[in-house]
Amino acid sequence: MADQTTPFPTASPVHVAVVLVAAGRGARAMGIDDRGPPKQYRRIGGRPVITRTIEAFLAHPAVGSIVAVIHGDDRRLAEEAFAEVQGDHGRLLAPVVGGPTRQVSVRHGLEALFQQKPGLVLIHDAVRPFVTLETVDTAIHALDSCDAIVVGVPVVDTVKRVNAVGAIVDTVPRDGLWRAATPQGFRYDTILTAHRRAASEGRIDLTDDGAVAEWAGYSVHMVPCDEGNVKLTTPDDFANAEARLTAETFLRLPDVRVGIGYDIHSFEPGNAVVLGGVTIPHTHKLNGHSDSDAALHALTDAILGAIGDGDIGAHFSPTDPRWKGAKSEIFLADAVRRVKERGGIVAHCDVTIVAEAPKIGPHRDAMRAEIARICGVTIDRVGVKATTNEKIGSVGRKEGIAAVASATVRLPI
Known part of the structure; x- marks a missing residue:
């Protein structure tokens, strides 16, 4: 002083x-x-x-x-x-x-x-x-x-x-x-x-x-x-x-857009899967270049789709060594950044995980909290649901996990 x-x-x-x-x-x-x-x-x-x-x-x-x-x-x-x-x-x-x-x-x-x-x-x-x-x-x-x-x-x-x-x-x-x-x-x-x-x-x-x-x-x-x-x-x-x-x-951002994303990853030997930014113990892990978080990958594509800005692979190539083992929150945060650069916000996210195993229910709220944090929204603006594929197809045969996501984005006109 x-x-x-x-x-x-x-x-x-x-x-x-x-x-x-x-x-x-x-x-x-x-x-x-x-x-x-x-x-x-x-x-x-x-x-x-x-x-x-x-x-x-x-x-x-x-x-x-x-x-x-x-x-x-x-x-x-x-x-x-x-x-x-x-x-x-x-x-x-x-x-x-x-x-x-x-x-x-x-x-x-x-x-x-x-x-x-x-x-x-x-x-x-x-x-x-x-x-x-x-x-x-x-x-x-x-x-x-x-x-x-x-x-x-x-x-x-x-x-x-x-x-x-x-x-x-x-x-x-x-x-x-x-x-x-x-x-x-x-x-x-x-x-x-x-x-x-x-x-x-x-x-x-x-x-x-x-x-x-x-x-x-x-x-x-x-x-x-x-x-x-x-x-x-x-x-x-x-x-x-x-x-x-x-x-x-919401009054300031009247241009409402909705995007949809889908992702699927097969299993490989391991002891945990990453879904919605949460690590879940399991008999296998998901195969992919990054951490293979199908939920966040699908949501990233949904946001990019809403603003007409390509897809996750266009911005983060699966052949680029920089993203080997990377956390998928990097990809989702980048998509959110692109929305903000246009003067907009992510208003709502909804993710459905399709898996025979592991059980998603016990981790649902942890996933919602992670997605809310990355997207900069309150947790009541994030939905996470889970379903099985009724033993039909590759997911039904427990060969992997898929995710479908939608994102609502609001932009200025």
Whole structure:
């Protein structure tokens, strides 16, 4: 960190920096048995929350730099999430590790920006991915006439105060009441001075940065933001976010296409087969150049068919030594990439595996999860079914396994 006696760098009014607060553990977002990542790294619409939040700020031309403050245990998660960011990575600085409270974490982020010489700084919760360009713009322009602002929404509901047993003791007048949100915006030197002073005096319990500025004696103004700038905290919040993204995406991508794929591989001596990205113990393995995952091969061809881009063999020749023994998720991920390059999404996948053995049922959900991960969709958008060939033909004689897949793709017109 910069020394507290170091003079402030000359501020540039056109440089707006952003501090993303992402050091929390997010326990309220998890179910009792949920051992998933902290909420800022959970996926909505197939992508990490923090990735979407970063992109929301990168979309604003006035934002010159972004620094995320992360938990020390989340370096790998942050690295993976940042790798998915679409946009100017040059404005995304290396993350810094936060402290035991939100206030300490923000101070670490502010200190990390010292050499960037920002004129203004916006401090934002990483788990508010739906912040709009209009809200960011409002916050920035409000700082033309204020040293400190907090975005929020006026309270319109009746507010009740209750006692320890839930009995109402007072109806609170709602005039002048706001629900505070983020971003909270400041002149950089103003909020850094306030944070440094609070730290030097042992005040590390202030709940947001507006409160830090107020405590330091600065006038803080409320400015409006839209109701959709929500913080993702509970499981219901995440479910609503998924629904919102799905609706927005589907409206944006009206060109609906369906592709079909088929693949079959014979057996050879071995002790396991790979299907749907899952290794299943068996008396044989499937013969082929790669790992011979018939399910993923069929699905790859289905996606390529939907966008009219050849087939798996056209992009990954079975005679190319690079793909000898390769995992088939490489092929499927490449097909998904080709959809994304056209501005589209994979909306749904369905795979039917035709096999006399091994039993597919016990591995069905593991396959669905793998396919969902590779395609960047939620698991409810993946179907995996299994059937036998009623002892007819080569599959019925247990000479191999076949798979049929369909994929629904949505593209812009």
